[in-house]
Structure formats: C-alpha cells, structure tokens
Amino acid sequence: MDQQLFEKVDQYISDLVAPEDQVLQETIQSLDEAAMPQISVTPTQGKFLQVMLLMCKAKRVLELGTLGAYSTIWMARAIPADGKVITVEFDPHYASIAKQNIAKAGLSHQIDLRVGKAMDVLQELIAHKEEAFDFVFIDADKQPYAEYFELALQLSHPGTVIICDNVIREGKVLDKNTTDERVKGVQRFNQLLASNTRVEATIMQTVGAKEYDGMAIAVMK
Numbered sequence: 001m002d003q004q005l006f007e008k009v010d011q012y013i014s015d016l017v018a019p020e021d022q023v024l025q026e027t028i029q030s031l032d033e034a035a036m037p038q039i040s041v042t043p044t045q046g047k048f049l050q051v052m053l054l055m056c057k058a059k060r061v062l063e064l065g066t067l068g069a070y071s072t073i074w075m076a077r078a079i080p081a082d083g084k085v086i087t088v089e090f091d092p093h094y095a096s097i098a099k100q101n102i103a104k105a106g107l108s109h110q111i112d113l114r115v116g117k118a119m120d121v122l123q124e125l126i127a128h129k130e131e132a133f134d135f136v137f138i139d140a141d142k143q144p145y146a147e148y149f150e151l152a153l154q155l156s157h158p159g160t161v162i163i164c165d166n167v168i169r170e171g172k173v174l175d176k177n178t179t180d181e182r183v184k185g186v187q188r189f190n191q192l193l194a195s196n197t198r199v200e201a202t203i204m205q206t207v208g209a210k211e212y213d214g215m216a217i218a219v220m221k
Helices: 003-017 022-033 043-055 070-076 092-104 118-127 145-154 169-174 181-195
Strands: 060-064 084-089 111-115 133-138 156-165 199-206 213-220
Touching: 003 043, 022 070, 022 092, 043 070, 043 133, 043 156, 060 070, 060 118, 060 145, 070 084, 070 092, 070 111, 070 133, 084 092, 084 118, 092 111, 118 145, 133 145, 145 156, 145 181, 169 181, 181 199, 181 213
Parallel strands: 060 084, 060 133, 084 111, 133 156
Antiparallel strands: 156 213, 199 213
C-alpha cells in the first residue's frame, strides 16, 4: 500500500460522493494565489464533516482555524437556512481571503468570521454566555489543542459533536521523546481525550490525498 494508491482511491471516493463545484475549486485555487499553505481538508473529509453535521442535526457550528474557508463552506452548506457557523482565524491575511471565498459562496449571512487568537475568542464566547454549539471542528495550531477542547466543552451541550483534525501526525504521536511542539500538543490532547469522563470519544486514522493522519471524534454526554 502506498501514497499513490491512497490518492487514487481518495479521488475515486471524491468523484463518487464528494465532487467539488466551482466555488470549492476556486477556494482551493485562492490559497495558491494568496501564497497560503495548502492544508485544507480534502473533498472527502469535507463531505465527512457534512454527513456528521446532518447526523447530529447541527444548527450552530464553531470552527477553529478558517484558513481559506474551504471546510467552512462545506459545513455551512449542511446546516439549515437559519443556522450559523462561527469560524475563527488568527491570521488577518488568511481571514481576508476567507471572507472573499465565503462571499463568493453566497454564505456571508450564515458565516460569522472572527479574527484573533482562538483562545481569546473562546473565552469571549464563554464570558458572553454564547448559546451552546451543536458541532465543533478544531483544526487550528496544535500546541494548545487540549486547552481548545476543554474550552469547547464549556460551549457544548449533551450530544454536541467535537472533531479535532491532525491528531496522529504521520504516526509521530508514538514517539515519546519527540521535540516537535505540534506532536507534543496532540499527544497531550489525545491523553486528555482518553481520560475525559464528559465525552465518549475515539480516534480514526485517515489516509488519502493528504499525508497519513487522524481525526478525534467526541460526543458530549
């Protein structure tokens, strides 16, 4: 089994059940044009998020890590007309590109893009007693994943689904002596997830067009 095969199978799945329309294609293209990293979820992962949203009948969604709004658009398309996605992006340049892509998708009325540190925004939402979210997608900087998760729980209700991306890091989580701060961050998060009694959770390994990785999936009790 090799990466080339994983990519071909991912394309096969995408063609079948997760085809990209022009808006999604242009969103990916905008990253290159704006010199942004190509680290968005894949089409099959975008469709996976949509299916998860539909399964839990999500109306209110919180996303940490907007980048160019590729995953944001996938998710916003899966919520009802009166639903809302609050998405948080630290980099103002990334946020400006994301805002343009959201507008092109005709979703500005449903997506509330906030610029700033995810930790600060989460604490502000908690302080303002923001209504609980039905679905949370965490795909931001890895070092504070555990802290993001704990704060997200304060913005959740029983049944809220929380998905955290990039928690296997090509298997580097097995290295107890790693010096990579991102790996250390997800190691801490994975341990927290295993010991947290407020959620039922698992971690799924992912292969495909992107490198070998994994997603944590938790449901608040």
